[in-house]
Amino acid sequence: MEPILQLDTGNLAGLPGIALxxxxxxxxxxxxxxxxxxxxxxxxxxxxxxxxxVMVRVVASxxxxxAVMSVHEMPAPETLNLSAAFFLVVTELAIGLSGGMVxxxxxxxxxxxxxKIASTAGLGFAAQYDPSAGGQTxxxxxxxxxxLLVIFLSLDGHLVTxxxxxxxxxxxPPGFPIDFGAxxxxxxxxxxxxxxLAAKIMxxxxxxxxxxxxxxxxxxxxxxxxxxxxFGFPITMLAAFTLLYFNTPSLAAAFSDLIDFAxxxxxxxxxxxxxx
Numbered sequence: 001m002e003p004i005l006q007l008d009t010g011n012l013a014g015l016p017g018i019a020l021x022x023x024x025x026x027x028x029x030x031x032x033x034x035x036x037x038x039x040x041x042x043x044x045x046x047x048x049x050x051x052x053x054v055m056v057r058v059v060a061s062x063x064x065x066x067a068v069m070s071v072h073e074m075p076a077p078e079t080l081n082l083s084a085a086f087f088l089v090v091t092e093l094a095i096g097l098s099g100g101m102v103x104x105x106x107x108x109x110x111x112x113x114x115x116k117i118a119s120t121a122g123l124g125f126a127a128q129y130d131p132s133a134g135g136q137t138x139x140x141x142x143x144x145x146x147x148l149l150v151i152f153l154s155l156d157g158h159l160v161t162x163x164x165x166x167x168x169x170x171x172x173p174p175g176f177p178i179d180f181g182a183x184x185x186x187x188x189x190x191x192x193x194x195x196x197l198a199a200k201i202m203x204x205x206x207x208x209x210x211x212x213x214x215x216x217x218x219x220x221x222x223x224x225x226x227x228x229x230x231f232g233f234p235i236t237m238l239a240a241f242t243l244l245y246f247n248t249p250s251l252a253a254a255f256s257d258l259i260d261f262a263x264x265x266x267x268x269x270x271x272x273x274x275x276x
Contacts, residue, residue, distance in 0.1 A: 029074035032174050034065035035092035040165050043100025045107045046149060046158060064162070072169040080175075088175045095172065095273065098183040099165060099266055105190040106262040110148045110255065112194065113202035114141030120209045121240035122233050140244075144201075144251075151255045160263050168270045178273040186269035193261070201254050205243045212239050 038061035041047040047057065080088065117123075118138035152158065172178055216232040244251075 025077040028077040030062075030065055030069060032074050032088065032092065033068040033072075033169075034061055035089060036096040036168070036174070037061055037064045037068060037162075037165055039093045039096025040100045040161075041096075043097045044103050044161065045100075046152065048100065048104070068166065068169055071166070072173065075173075075175045084175065091176075091178055092174055094180065094183055095168065095178065095270075096165075098186060099161075099168075099269065102186050102190045102266055102269055103161065103262050105187065105194050106197065106258065106265060107145075107148060107152075109194045109197035109258065110144040110201060111137065111141040112198040114138060114144040116198070116202045117205050117209070117240065117244075120206050120213070121236050123237065123240065147251065148255045148258070151252060152259055155256065155259060157259050157263065161266060164263065164267050164270060168273075171270055172273045176274065182269060182272040186265065186272075190265060193265070197258055197261070201251070201258075204250065205240070205247060208243055209236060209240060212236055 038058075041057055041061055047060075075088070115138050118140040121140075123138060123140060213232070213236060216235060220232065
């Protein structure tokens with residue numbers, strides 16, 4: 001009896017296919033493209049938020065790696081020996097982690113400013129666990145952090161930072177020697193600027209609160225029967241909330257300038273990496 005369905009093997013000879021060594025080489029190139037962008041998403045603000053599941057970050061990194069492979073050429077796997085592969089992995093991870101840490105350090109200036117404002121206004125005890133910081137932080141710092149994140153997303157800052165990282169593959173191709181001193185210098189410069197930016201953000205509010213505290217001290221010194229805890233704290237807290245309310249437009253402008261400065265620092269770090 002003849003079979004009802006017969007497989008015509010002659011027509012299968014013309015079907016396209018990928019040899020196993022070629023497929024393994026493509027997977028290695030995919031992993032190489034994923035190292036830098038994945039490390040950046042692990043260390044950068046917003047993308048590294050614990051509220052974002054790890055699986056989502058892995059899928060996003062893989063999707064971006066496919067986009068990178070479609071635009072930039074990855075090194076051929078057969079040209080990499082053990083030492084060259086180790087150097088490539090370390091270099092890619094260093095670039096991604098350093099880029100993310102530069103943004104994280106600069107964005108931490110708003111948390112530092114909020115902490116100093118809270119301590120000056122007597123709100124330091126109003127702290128809550130912050131998953132992104134991994135500890136107790138004042139509510140003012142958390143409010144500033146959320147405000148900065150909203151402005152960052154509304155200004156498409158996440159797209160700007162990703163475009164800078166995409167451009168980094170053109171400036172510093174995978175396997176290209178880099179100046180590791182530029183990475184260290186960018187981190188040190190970001191740390192210095194963090195304190196300067198925090199001082200600029202908190203100065204308008206903190207200076208007024210200091211003057212109010214001085215006035216309260218003079219009043220309580222003149223009238224010792226007044227209890228500073230029942231008289232001074234309500235005034236400083238009310239003044240802090242009032243100042244923050246009326247200072248919101250200037251804070252938004254300062255946070256916008258901070259985002260521009262952070263993206264500029266990231267781009268400057270990337271452009272200073274090539275060596276040789």
